[in-house]
Amino acid sequence: MEKESTTILPQASIEGKVPVIEIKGLFKTFGENNHVLKGVSLSLNKGEDLVILGRSGSGKSITIKCIVGLVLPDKGEIKVFSQNVLDLATHQLNEVRIRIGFLFQNSALYDSMTVKQNLAFTLKRHASNLTYQEVEKQIEEVLASVGLAEAxxxxxxxxSGGMRKRIALARTLILKPEIILYDEPTTGLDTITSREISELILEIKKKNKTSSIIITHDMACAKLTADRIMILKDGVIHAEGSYQELEASEDQWVRSFFL
Incomplete structure (x- = not known):
């Protein structure tokens, strides 16, 4: 049976906001019985940092992978910039993807390439008309923006792990995305480095006017970065609100994230 979403708190006011991502009734099953998403619906507003929380295996990463077509859902609607990405031809989907940055959990750098080569490879794939000097300039600028010009x-x-994460962020930023999807941006990092990455996420939003979905288990990251938080449970959005609202929720399961 398809399970309906249960919202513990009233939906955060989005009056006057412009959604850049809208997901309705998203379902995804792996194999015969692994029902990961059971009707997820959410929206990301322009200029917003939305944090999605949930236990391991709750479908957080699957949700954002569906947005960029890395995973194909069984059912549902995904609109990005008002276009239903599930209906787009491959070349149309690629045009949308260029406007979306994706920070993978493991950074996903090419180990056989230098930092410069990693960034140049990404840039040239999508902007082949750039001159050598223009490529050099953009690489230097984006590395400076993440504080790693010397690398x-x-x-x-x-x-280090923190430096790899920053380089991965630089590679994401070099294409000047309007939306960034962060998959566990602070996983495996020490407390100080995790805070530095969280602060960098805020700096990126302020400087580049990005809209972001941040998947995390790190409550310090969530508290620092979130304009709004959604919590996934049993394949649906179970609760939504600000950090402070959810921390004070009467639902024990929701409060358990904040202990």
């Missing part, structure tokens, strides 16, 4: 000729193996 330009290093190999990924020479970088």
């Amino acid at each position: 330009i000729n290093k190999m990924p193996s020479e970088l």
Whole structure:
């Protein structure tokens, strides 16, 4: 039976907001019985940082992978910039993808390439008309924006976990995305580095006017970055609100995230 979403708190006011992502009734099953998404509906407003919380296996990462077509849902509607991405031809979907940055949990850098080569490879794939000087300039600028200009000729193996995450962010930013999807941006990092990455997410939003969905288990990251929080449970959005509203929820399961 399809399970309906249960909202513990009233939906955060979105009056006057412009949604850049709208998801309605998203379902995804793996195999015969692994029903991961059971009718997820959510929206991301322009200029907003939306944090999605949930236990491991609750479908958080699957949800954002569906947005960019890395996973195909069984049922539902996904609108990005008012276009239903599930109905787009491949070339149309690629045009939408260029406007969306995706920060993978493991950073996903090419280990055989230097930092500079990683960034140049991404840039040239989508902007082949740039001159060598223009590519160099954009690489230098984006590395400076994440505080790692000195790492330009290093190999990924020479970088700490926090540095790899920053380089992965630089690679995302070099295409100047309007939306960024962060998949566990602070996982595996120490407390200080995690806070630095969370602060960098805020800086990126302020400087580049991005809209973001942040998947995380890190409550410090959620508290610092979230304009709004949604919590997934049993394949649906179970609760929604600000950090403070959810922390004070009468629902024990919701409050357990904040202990």
